[in-house]
Amino acid sequence: MTYRPDAEAATGTVPPPGCPAHAGGPAFGSGGSGARVPMYGADFAADPHAYYARMRASGPISPVELAPGVDAWLVTSYSLALDVLRDTDRFAKDPRNWAALNDGRVPADSPVLGMMMYRPNALFSDGEAHARYRGAINDSHSRIDPHALSEYVERSAETVIDAFAERGEADLLSEYAAIIPLLVFNQLFGSAPERGSELVRFMGILFDASSREATRANEDMLRYLADLIAAKRRQPGADVTSWLIAHPAELTDEELVQQIALLLATGTEAQMNLISNALLLLLSDDRFAGELSGGSLPVQDALDEVLWTNPPLANFGTRFARYDLRLGGVQVRAGEPVLTSYAAANNDPALAGTGRTGNRSHLAWSVGAHRCPADGTARVIASVAIEKLLDRLPDMELAVPAEQLTWRPGPFHRALTALPVRFPVLARPAPGPAAQLPTAAVSAPPQPDEPQGENRWSTSPVPLSSTPPAGTSTAKSPASGSTARRRAWNSLGEWWRGQ
Template sequence: MEVQTHAPVPPPGCPAHSPGGRVPLYGTEFAADPQAYYAYLRHFGPTAPVELAPGVEATLVTDYPTALQLLHDSGSFRKDSRLWRDLGEGRIPPDSPVVPLLAYRPNCMFNDGADHLRLRQAVTDSMARVDSRRLTRSTEQISDYLISQFGSRGSADLLGDYARQLPLFVFNELFGCPAEIGDRVLFGISGMFDGVNAEKATEVLFGAVGELVALKRSRPGEDVTSWLMQHQARLDDEEMVHQLALLLGAGAEPLRNLIGNTLHRLLTDDRYADGGGLIDEAVEDTLWDNPPMSNYAPHYPAVDMDFAGRRLRAGDLLLVSFAAANSGPGPSASRQAGSNRSHLAWSAGPHGCPSKEPARHITVTAIENLLNRLPDVELAVPEDSLSWRPGPFNRALATLPTRFTPVPAVPRRPGGPDSAEASARPAGPSPARKPERAGGRWSQFLNWLTK
């Protein structure tokens, strides 16, 4: 007689019997089918032991109610990663690829209590001043420019040619970056997230943001940098640099992934064929099923405690799996009942995303403009040949090859980033440009605007 077993079955490639019994959230196997891993992890209960990178251990929250409990309990759990015991005691390799996104920086993400409230309020109030009409105009203008770079070819990688670049350009405009500073911001953020000389890229980004702060101290404009600087929280230069670097870096990568993942959904899901589904609906479905940041929100217990059936020590690293929580049994009833925005893709609690509405607005506008310009765009390869970028935090395609009927360039739209460039330009002689940055992507865009 066959004996039935309810033991969990490890997903393909999962070394379930690795030292410590931790499940790896890196490598091509996890990237190819993360939901198989989440299904396996649920058998551990609301939390599970995982490995983010070789030698980096963490506890992952996979249950929706437990995730909400963690995200709202700022008394028991802290965000200050200087509390991370394994890092402080030297058990984390200094060159670990996950350290740049987990190590402490003096910004609102990694602070608690009064410091967090002061920095967070400055960021929230400044982002709230972004005018939706200006955001629409700028996004459409940038979209037109990017499409003009590949539209006549009849083919494009909508990740590398479009989704990867558009958020960086929009943020450069929102933050009032002049040409030379904007070129280095794009170079720095791209290098940090693409893993190409990340240390140098980080140095370039922080140097460029420091120059932007100095520029806006002398000549403020109608931009987020100036509004943040003028806020009653009275941020000093170091605080300004770190809040701006956070907003630029932490905003660009998830937005790139959200645009790419939503385009993937629209091009592969029959529900959206022939315009059958609204774009904003596709964005929300993507945030539910394929959130751009799948596992993040690092927290640390303030004291030794029992949490969700697991014994934790002070300073242990906990993360929330937004993807697993969204797809588990907990939120299914509310989603079916029509509460379509109760997903955790933007996190929740006092550290929830402060710019989710601008991000959603940019995504919908960018995709609408693209599909209006390229109405017959379709995948150029079989769907099952697409690959996903490995890593424990992001959910993102490596490429999205498409084809379409070639389109001519369109005239540039009036207004938008060209006026921001003019207002950001300091009085007196222009600073000498560094040769290796001259003619960068932001400069080329600003030149296109003035043709």
């Protein structure tokens, strides 16, 4: 049986014996120290905000179960979330402080370990280690030209839309929102397009955190990235992977794998959910529905609304108590994980009356030293992808009522299983350069003796510490794309369509 947040309100009784709500002690709702609320399964995925409201009624922090046998605390208050996320004295990011894991109380095959175990990267480190990793990421990421990125996303979107425009229907999740971030990641990091389906498979499993395949998916991801790094050591390019390799931080291969794994997680799965959740809002909310190109609120405001209400990474920001402490009226013991519900905190009733249009004080990107460094890039990708789709398919509508859409189970993300739409059939454009997959996605320092053609990318000032050797420039590609690239795209497209 799965605990329903309205069970006690409706019946006046506590959940029956054997219900997961009994796992942590007395009935849920006794000042935050009662039963642990399971954050896995279809019920939680269907209406997490009902769970957040029930938890919030008992206090700003509640005991939860992330997966069978994995206990944690969840902060649902905006003000308390700010305190926890900014406090490096009482809380550590390093999961090697996780007492239950160290004591063997977390199942070795738990599906949440892929998202919570220690990795030598910027997300799971503190102090000097965090500063070193974050510096390499920031310097390398700053070399991406946002204007060039925008153009790449726009041309990629045109190609992806062309693949389904003649059908008059599509699943915007699998056929659009998932493919755009994948193409961007492959281009930014110099990864082979034909291996793109592997990225989506293992990242989806890791974020779901509900499958025993998570351990295997994590291993597959590490092998994939190790192969990428080995290839870039042999032949550097104008890409983030090569820039990380060349950075003065002198990251080891293991550290390189883990920084890229972190960027992969935020740049594919989370980006896909941001795009699809925003598209759902545009297609279903009265403020946006109807003639999409003439909606009352622009795409940027729709993105802000999603980041407030249904952020793609709904519950994370994991911290571990450094010592026994009182937090929000409950006793948290040393080594216990404390997660922040960005979704719940953003919708804290204490914020009632706060205007959201143009307000970006939400917690979707986190705050403090571990705030997401790529929020600007994420907005560029999402906004360009959405605007291009609305431009091409202005009469698009949901193929089923919004309330019939389903959400993927998992404690961390807010992710649809599908987003089916229908629209008037569009004729396929004549073949030509505009229909080819774009061939450049990052900026690189121009070499003095090279011609500056349309495939050379101008760059903003490059941080001195992250300037790689001259060998990292990308050879100029033919404007019309190569036959090999076309075959890679066709293969990837066929995979997405299940062929």
